[in-house]
Amino acid sequence: QVQLAESGGGLVQVGGSLRLSCTASGLIFSNDAMGWFRQAPGQEREFVAAISRTGGNTAYADSVMGRFTVTRDNAKNILYLQMNSLKPEDTAIYYCVSTWHVSDQAPREGYDNWGQGTQVTVSS
Numbered sequence: 001q002v003q004l005a006e007s008g009g010g011l012v013q014v015g016g017s018l019r020l021s022c023t024a025s026g027l028i029f030s031n032d033a034m035g036w037f038r039q040a041p042g043q044e045r046e047f048v049a050a051i052s053r054t055g056g057n058t059a060y061a062d063s064v065m066g067r068f069t070v071t072r073d074n075a076k077n078i079l080y081l082q083m084n085s086l087k088p089e090d091t092a093i094y095y096c097v098s099t100w101h102v103s104d105q106a107p108r109e110g111y112d113n114w115g116q117g118t119q120v121t122v123s124s
Helices: none
Strands: 003-007 010-013 018-025 032-039 046-051 058-060 068-073 078-083 092-100 118-123
Touching: 003 092, 018 032, 018 092, 018 118, 032 068, 032 078, 046 068, 046 078, 058 068
Parallel strands: 010 118
Antiparallel strands: 003 018, 018 078, 032 046, 032 092, 046 058, 068 078, 092 118
16 A cells, blocks of 8 residues: 655745655555645645656646755655745645656656645745
């Protein structure tokens, strides 16, 4: 059974930084594309970032491009999301996702496995 456990969320001031982590188990980590989604109160869940199996390809939502960086450590089965220059509109629950992918792509949709989420709150 695939388990994705997020950590690193919290309260931060505008302009600050946070690093989210996602520890994966029950899967062959290096076979899966991984990503992050988020959901703000009253809004639909949205794509944030994705990274391919090897880490060689990434994709970002326009709203976080240049501020967020997604990386992975295939030796440790951990996915990261470094978030810099945080804005109040980044406040949301952040979810780690994964899906088996035959090629080395970073998909923006179609994820099979979801974590429970971690809260990020950016205060102004």
